[in-house]
Amino acid sequence: MIAILQTKFRLLLKKPLMFIGMTGMGLLFAFFLGMGQYSKMMVPVFSNIENLEKTEIWEQLQESESIAFYIVSEKEAKRAVSEGKVEAAVSLSEDSYEIFVVSGTPNVQFIQHYIHSIYSDILLKENIRKEWKNDEDGAEALINQLEQVRENPLFQIQTGTFQMENSFVYDNRLQSLFGMSLFFVIYTIAFNVVHILQEKTEKVWDRMILSPLRKWEMYTGNLLYSFLIGYVQVVLIFTVFKYLTGVNFYGGFGKTLLLLIPYVFAIIALSMFIVSVVKNIQQYNAIIPFISVSMAMLGGAYWPLEIVSSPILLTLSKFVPITYGMESLKGATVYGASLNELIEPVSILILMGVLFISLGIGLIERRSE
Amino acid sequence: MLLDVVNLSKRFKHVQAVKEVNMHIQQGEIIGLLGPNGAGKSTTISMISTLLKPTGGDVYFNGKSIIKDPKSIRRKLGVVPQEIALYLDLTAEENLQFFGKINGIKGKKLKSRIEEVLEWIGLAERRKDVVKKFSGGMKRRLNIGVALLHEPEIIIMDEPTVGIDPQSRNYILETVRRLNQQKGMTVLYTSHYMEEVEYLCDRIYIMDQGEVIASGTNEELKDILSSEQTITIQVERLHKSFIDALIADSALKKVDNRDKTVTVIAPKKYPFFKKITGYAEQTETSLVSVEVKAPTLEDVFLHLTGRALRD
């Protein structure tokens, strides 16, 4: 089995392009999707306030990291909502706001929460100014103090009250990083696991059967190599993002590295299963991009599952390993969950893995009888 | 007997690929398995190599069933598959190292085995070259070399000379002969080239459509044709009426034609020259030559099956 691993790594050194390419693609896509403006949630705004751009409300709206507010006419805003181009539009007045939606997605709550906090903030400041009418300096000092407290809180006040309500936190950089890593590693793994099929057709496999090697060593050697190479790829991407671009893992970096293990295992197993049902390598090569892209869409690698509301798509997503990979990675980071709390997605991944790998090897062995 | 193949059969879903094949191989023999593409040669030797389970019959190695105990024969067996079963992106030496290691050969022993094998297959100078860059003949030689690493007693080769130049082919044939003479290896050699088995083999099994249709030494097989002669007729242009006239002649046994050449099998005493010129005249066919040839295995095959061995 050591000889198999050794030879696989030798082959990798002679032909590293596939691995480098997939790692590079993962890095690039995660980087550009993570920084791109367009991946912020777009929310049109219309208002009867004159010179809205110069008001404090607008200034604060612009500070959002995940929502891009832009000013349009009332007609355009409402049309954008009704056509489903945006999830919500906002009408702003001096002391009230209104949100137009078609359906109440978690994002709508998120937008509402954000605007609400801005309005209460401004209202609070106005009240202070009103009460301290005679002492303007004192009022400003208090406001300053308030802002300082907000920026450097003495107590870490639970910043995301909305997580408590089981709602959605959107961190675009992590979403892209996780999504793209989990997506591109499918290719690396799938095109390594298929070596089993290739060696079977080229009869290298027969030579191994005739040698004193055991069957389990042959499978383990091949699959362990695929595992290592896939795992190294995702760890590499995560490490680059943590240490070079400084992505915030919310203190869960170590946990994410552990949580990648069951995901990579499940993808190995799934590839093994696909290998066992295809007719030949050409068919496999044609089917893998289709499967990986569909899984990425269903499992929330391209966009967060939280914004999907179709019950059909959500049901389908339950059968896709990426769903659980994303769930556990986000859980360990943005939602601050402990490993214990993530036992469910992890067990599902392991279960999927065991199931697919046994089915795959079973079918392949039966077919060669 | 070293190897007894008894009523060996294999049925795939829709094809009976091998039907009740019997073969007996003694230590030190070179045995040929000759047959056209699709005859069932590869299927037969896959079963003998324990890579494929028979649907009927068994193979006995030193009297022991290989279905019950496949491991005992595997260690003594070198198998050269019809495919180039190598890592094309590795060098010749790296391939030998890998296949040596999985066969449990290590360290100094592995080194000396690789040296010896490289000498045998004449690739010592090219050991550091990537297999992908090899010519067809060199790949075939390495394909054989890998099967020799663990010093097998029997070597089974499946069409080891397919698609290579005559020089490489001769090299391989000579290597097989030397392995047999100098190392005492027993050889089961599969081919659809009758010249090869005729040249190389002590005894030959001829297979067609899953069955062994004849077996024996070269001479024994040709004796099948002893009462007959093979006549090759060349014409300027082939008319169907000429063929029809030959077929209509009940004394002529088999008629096979390709381009401008017609081959017929006739009884020894048949006045072939007079008859054939007669048919030519009747059908206005211009003859180029009429020739009586010593029978070849090709003729034996034609005699037995009514079809040419190749294509």
Ligand SMILES: Nc1ncnc2c1ncn2[C@@H]1O[C@H](COP(=O)(O)OP(=O)(O)O)[C@@H](O)[C@H]1O
């Ligand atoms: N795995 C298989 N499944 C179905 N049919 C097969 C399989 N392998 C071989 N055959 C069929 O069995 C017959 C014999 O094939 P093979 O043993 O490869 O012949 P040869 O080696 O003499 O050319 C052919 O008709 C072939 O199509």
Ligand SMILES: [Mg+2]
């Ligand atoms: Mg064959």
